[in-house]
Amino acid sequence: MTPSRTRSFIEQEARFGARNYRPVPVVVDRALDCLVWDVEGREYIDMMSAYSAVSHGHLHPRLVAAAHRQLARVAVTSRAYHGTTLGPFLEQLCALAGFERALPMNTGAEAVETAIKCARRWGHRVKGIADGQAEILVARQNFHGRTSTIVGFSSEPDYRAGFGPFAPGFRHFDFGAIASVREATSANTCAVLVEPIQGEAGVILPPPGFFRELRDWCSQNRVLLVMDEVQSGLGRTGKLFAFEHEGIRPDALILGKALGGGLLPVSAFLADAAVMDVFDPGSHGSTFGGNALAAAVALEALLVLQDERLVARSAEMGDYLIARLRAVQRLAGPVIRDVRGRGLWVGVDIDPAHASARELVERLAENGVLSKETHQTVIRFAPPLTISTALIDRAVDTFARVVRARMASATLNPKAPVASGSLEAA
Numbered sequence: 559m560t561p562s563r564t565r566s567f568i569e570q571e572a573r574f575g576a577r578n579y580r581p582v583p584v585v586v587d588r589a590l591d592c593l594v595w596d597v598e599g600r601e602y603i604d605m606m607s608a609y610s611a612v613s614h615g616h617l618h619p620r621l622v623a624a625a626h627r628q629l630a631r632v633a634v635t636s637r638a639y640h641g642t643t644l645g646p647f648l649e650q651l652c653a654l655a656g657f658e659r660a661l662p663m664n665t666g667a668e669a670v671e672t673a674i675k676c677a678r679r680w681g682h683r684v685k686g687i688a689d690g691q692a693e694i695l696v697a698r699q700n701f702h703g704r705t706s707t708i709v710g711f712s713s714e715p716d717y718r719a720g721f722g723p724f725a726p727g728f729r730h731f732d733f734g735a736i737a738s739v740r741e742a743t744s745a746n747t748c749a750v751l752v753e754p755i756q757g758e759a760g761v762i763l764p765p766p767g768f769f770r771e772l773r774d775w776c777s778q779n780r781v782l783l784v785m786d787e788v789q790s791g792l793g794r795t796g797k798l799f800a801f802e803h804e805g806i807r808p809d810a811l812i813l814g815k816a817l818g819g820g821l822l823p824v825s826a827f828l829a830d831a832a833v834m835d836v837f838d839p840g841s842h843g844s845t846f847g848g849n850a851l852a853a854a855v856a857l858e859a860l861l862v863l864q865d866e867r868l869v870a871r872s873a874e875m876g877d878y879l880i881a882r883l884r885a886v887q888r889l890a891g892p893v894i895r896d897v898r899g900r901g902l903w904v905g906v907d908i909d910p911a912h913a914s915a916r917e918l919v920e921r922l923a924e925n926g927v928l929s930k931e932t933h934q935t936v937i938r939f940a941p942p943l944t945i946s947t948a949l950i951d952r953a954v955d956t957f958a959r960v961v962r963a964r965m966a967s968a969t970l971n972p973k974a975p976v977a978s979g980s981l982e983a984a
């Protein structure tokens with residue numbers, strides 16, 4: 559039975575909030591690094607880290623200290639004036655990412671909108687596409703956020719239904735299929751906007767070589783390659799940026815989530831001057847984008863990432879997590895169809911004939927592990943990059959127990975046969 563404090567917070571949110579989410583029924587009260595406690599005092603391992611926003615772990619002491627220092631001086635002035643934290647943050651970000659300029663925003667979706675505006679204006683002013691005719695190629699099963707323009711080029715019916723009319727100027731290609739990119743390209747194509755790994759679609763990795771072919775195709779056709787690394791960026795996949803796995807460099811980069819160090823919404827669009835300089839005063843902006851507090855925290859987030867070698871840690875711990883989950887898969891028979899991922903970003907594909915991902919996520923939460931399903935069939939594990947092998951062991955052992963319990967109940971149901979075998983060894 560749900561304890562009464564938990565129930566009352568859940569009911570209050572349901573009564574006064576919009577019904578646009580279906581959270582796992584856990585009421586988080588506090589958190590530190592990779593651990594979270596609910597209002598009943600129960601402890602959980604955070605294997606989700608707010609979709610990568612908490613890559614540094616919850617309330618990293620250096621980030622909290624940087625926020626406090628800045629809060630004692632000034633937090634928000636808008637971009638009507640200059641400040642002492644924005645320049646240092648932008649310089650560090652550009653140096654780290656290898657781009658000449660960065661434009662700060664707040665949420666990932668705003669940075670994607672910034673990329674769309676920049677690409678279209680570049681298409682018009684530099685490439686010579688007639689104003690209003692520029693087209694951007696996007697992948698099927700993409701996820702780039704929730705604004706009306708962005709959901710307009712989503713291929714997910716739930717994200718779009720009833721929200722039209724949508725902005726024109728987007729054409730789809732199949733993720734991983736260069737022939738499909740070629741087919742979608744026209745003389746009016748100004749950019750390809752793409753995630754290096756499709757996260758919301760279920761942690762879908764590109765086929766080897768696809769991004770090299772895409773890079774070449776974009777260069778040959780004077781099309782900007784714009785990579786959305788809002789979720790994959792800043793170490794999540796075991797490299798600083800996921801495009802490094804592909805041996806390419808995009809023309810522009812979108813970052814968010816972890817850039818705010820798990821404390822604030824901070825996003826950015828990065829490109830070289832030849833692209834970014836299509837923006838002039840008045841053409842784009844945001845009241846809160848690049849505010850003094852956000853810039854101070856984001857600068858510290860970049861420094862912590864480097865000082866604590868979190869990218870290398872993500873690669874090491876990610877290999878460990880994937881290996882342990884594959885061992886569970888081998889013993890779980892048909893319940894788990896696939897375990898895939900890079901670094902500390904893993905999707906466990908559940909066969910809906912045998913179990914529902916949501917049900918397993920809820921059982922995991924009851925047993926002290928926070929994860930989240932996507933598309934009813936995939937459980938995502940993406941813990942803070944600071945996670946230890948001991949906590950990974952605890953989380954995976956719990957997962958193995960939850961899967962084993964599901965298999966045991968399924969054997970009572972002849973419609974859902976499962977393989978036998980002990981999961982203790984996993």
Ligand SMILES: Cc1ncc(COP(=O)(O)O)c(C=O)c1O
Nearest residue numbers: 665666667701702703786788789
């Ligand atoms: C790849 C990608 N782009 C953009 C976004 C949107 O970011 P936000 O929710 O901060 O607007 C997300 C969020 O999950 C994302 O995964």
